[in-house]
Amino acid sequence: MNRLTEFMLPPAKSTTAESTDALFHFINVTSIILLLGITVAIIYFSWKYRRRSDDDVTPVIAHNSKLEITWSVIPLILVMIVFGWGFTGYINLITPPDDAYEIRVVGKSWLWEFHYETGHVSVNELHVPVNRPVKLIMSSDDVLHSFYIPDYRVKMDVLPNRYTSLWFEATEISESVIYCTEYCGTAHSNMLATAHVHSQEDFETWLESAGSADDDMDPAELGEQLVTRNACNTCHSSDGTRLIGPTFQGLWMAERTMQDGEVVVADENYIRESILEPNARINEGYDPVMPSYAGSLNDRQIDAIIEYIKTLQ
């Protein structure tokens, strides 16, 4: 069964994954047995009762109580097993343990933000402790998204103006992929994140130091890192290529034409405004799809990004 599991499903790395898989295999194996049994019976009967001569008369059979009870009761039992099993699993999946560690998740087109109790915000990188229940409280800043970690067998829609939640307990120190599984526009397929599972001590160390390691970095270097960490590079290239947004190359002090015809020089204030209030001015020829980074990037980080953009001449 283990081999079969590995062949058909991603590795099971949460406390609930195994029971979800067990139910999946039960339904699968039962269906295969029924499929084979029914197919064999159809072939056998059509051979056995084939028309042999012109005198063959089809017998008239009105009903057979024993047979009818059997074919009603067996499926009923199977369906009740699946219902009971599935329902207990579902209750377990929607009821987070009381001591669960909480993390806020915000879905934006097209990235995931993770907000920790310390105020630290990471983009597309979820950090969690091993062997401890984690509860995610999720909402969207724009359209419908859906949060999915196949290795943990958990998935939940993420909606604007409403919280949804999901919990899991990771059982292995490893990394797993997080997907958005609700088609949400142009860069939907880039809406990927990684779940990093740490030991309890490593997690605490990470949480304490998260963000503060940036303090002694060269601003332009920090800016370059922030552009990757905040997924700006999903939409902005640094080499002149046009992606969903304009390239950062040659942006510094360039003249940009807005949709309303206004011409703006890309100085500190313009870049800062573009990051905090992306919809205040929209570049001509582009769509207003950039998410606001107000609340997730502080002044020092914005300055660092500006320093980095200055280096891309």
Ligand SMILES: [Cu+2]
């Ligand atoms: Cu999405």
